[in-house]
Amino acid sequence: MHIIDNGNVAAALGVKLSRAQVIAAYPITPQTPLTEKLSEIIEKGEMNAEYIPVESEHSALSVCIAASSTGARAFTATSANGLLYMHEQVHWAAGARLPIVMCVVNRAVGGPWNVWNDQQDSISQRDTGWMQLYCSDNQQIIDTTIKAFKLAERMSIPVMVCYDGYILSHTYMPFDVPTQEQVDSFLGEFKADYVLDPDEPANLNTVTLPDVRMDRDGVLAHGYMEIRYLLQEDMRKAVNEMKKIDDEFLSVFNRGGSPHVEKYLCDDAEFIAVGMGSMTYQLRPVVDELRNAGIKAGVLGVCMYRPFPDKEIAKSLKDAKKIIVFEKALSYGYEGTLATEVKSAIYDNRLLFTILPEITGLIAGIGGREIKTHDLKEQLLGAIKSEKISETNWIGLKL
Amino acid sequence: MQAKSTILSLPTEEFVQPGTRACTGCGLAIAYRVGLKALGKDTILVVPPSCLTVLQGLYPIASTKLPCLNVTFASTAAAASGVLASLRARGKNNIKVAGWAGDGGTSDIGLQALSGAAERGEDFMYFCYDNEGYMNTGVQRSGTTPIGATTATTPLKGKLQPKKDVAAIMAAHNLSYVGACSAAYPLDLYDKIKKAIDMPGTKYFHIHIPCPPGWGFEPRYGIKIGRMAVETGYYDLYEIVNGEFSLTAASKKLVEKRKLVPVKDYFRAQSRFKTLSDTKIEEIQQAIDAKWEKYYKNEE
């Protein structure tokens, strides 16, 4: 069924169709309409779920962790400082290997306060062991949310579905809402590896030791290091699993084909702009203009950020002369994390490259600063011609 | 009125294993053991970092026989809410949920989540085992450390602020049940749990826990010290059932007896109160006497 609605509603419908059983959330702009929609859906009896209006984001993820450990499909959503408040639990959910799905409606982090869009909130969580998927439009939001539950449950690793606050969350776009039957056939019921139960008691997540130790049957059990290594190992395996899940999605819903990256005019491109989220679609008309002027430009959208699909990214960039990375976050004290990781991916896969490309990293849209298409074009051309356009690599800075 | 339990009427089934890492003479071990007998097999426990985490065992051995979720420090009550939500969503209505947190994990870092859960009427039992300090991490002061107690973070002057009354805070949430208990009175604890277990909403239990290394007394005197806290009128055993307050067990008997052991005896039996001056003790004695005058009056 085709409808026109905003990104938050798209996410809510994705959660509804995925039959989440326990939803806990705390209100924060610009996530609020998502959870409000879910409350309405549940109160109308359209969804068989428990909605827990918790007293903080830390508690929201705590509820999900506990619910997931006890056998329920769990979901939460947040933004910015809410995500930061639950940071301890973000690490915990990954270490506990729980298939929780969380929508992050990307918003700038305080201090100082700012309620508009950038990606610093989710980027600051990249080291926690959660998978991260970024959406570029509302269709991707509903589709990715549904895929996220499958990916999380297959890998026993939690998944963040990230989309830009206001630009996607509050913007109306047409998208297709799949049927419940389609989603049921794709997703199935939540089957946990282990469920806390008096009939099969266990003590979960207690203190682990630096070294390995015998269990009660005299078998050598993991130490903390092994438990954490397995998280890393399974995260890396998830790159391939995401492709399989995307293929499965394609066969049911007839949409997909870009599990890791979304390419636009990249195949013969000499100059490739790289981005994540809605900005990748904002770059497309810019690239179209450049193409009209005879410049072979393309856009590479990164859809899966964690695990980082380094091979797929390197393969997409191997014939480019110059790569220009646009991002809405950075690792303070160094540079944009996507720029760093693209360089790293190229280095790790350097045998694919006949010549190593030049790489420019640009920062845009911090705190919701408007990203003007004109500025994007100017910066892209400047990088292509190796001309310095502005004082800094922060687009639209007004110092 | 509910029959009072006796030692012989308690179930013999044990839900804790021997050979735990709890200190010699640990007061929590006594309360926890009896508490689990009252809760029974069909219970899921939620435990934050605390002495109980260690008592319950390090991976991969569990000293508890019940299913338990270890959670982060602040999140006991939120996690309990999550377990409940999951059980409801999956139609498992016969399983009880009980959070067991220390005084630090309750009165300090865990208070927000506890208040939220209580306000939402989450249907679980919350046990605050109060050994009056962050004992697991080396005896640092907490909100419920009593005035005058020396701890690792109040080493020379003793705590300057009075004990936070968490049970009173929880009573303000219109709970169906609030119980003040002690490890030295396990039958009273058992009966209170049995009484409250099927009441609606959040049930709050505050358990006074004598702690030999933290309080400074020889392990064998743990029950004596716990008893003294009650017999001096310093710590009261009571319950608040749907807003109605009544003293119970030994505290109730004190109203009839009208004779309190001098609180000085209680303080001088523990080396943590070594910096508590006689003047201060006298002040505390007067406050206790005033409190009990009110109890005596209410009785008349």
Add this chain to the structure above:
Amino acid sequence: MGTRGYKKKTSHSETAPGDGGRTGSWRVERPVIDTSICIPCKRGAQACFICWLFCPDVVISRTIPPTIDLEYCKGCGICAEECPTKAIKMVDEAEFIASDDKE
């Protein structure tokens, strides 16, 4: 020898005694029950069992006579202190070393 393929990938513990090892080794003195003074022993019937009630470590059985699991008894002395007839005495472990060696 490694832990690859261990049954769980998380911190998942199953119940067993002795997480703290043989905690009986913590003792400096052990409880000894005089069955001629112990109330349930004298009566030959279920009675008292205050020692069983207050044992922090679940090592006293509610049997006649009560037995103490010396593998795990930490020697806290609460049972001796609380016994209403003083039937339990705490005896220095040194007195048992010679006899334990003989076994």
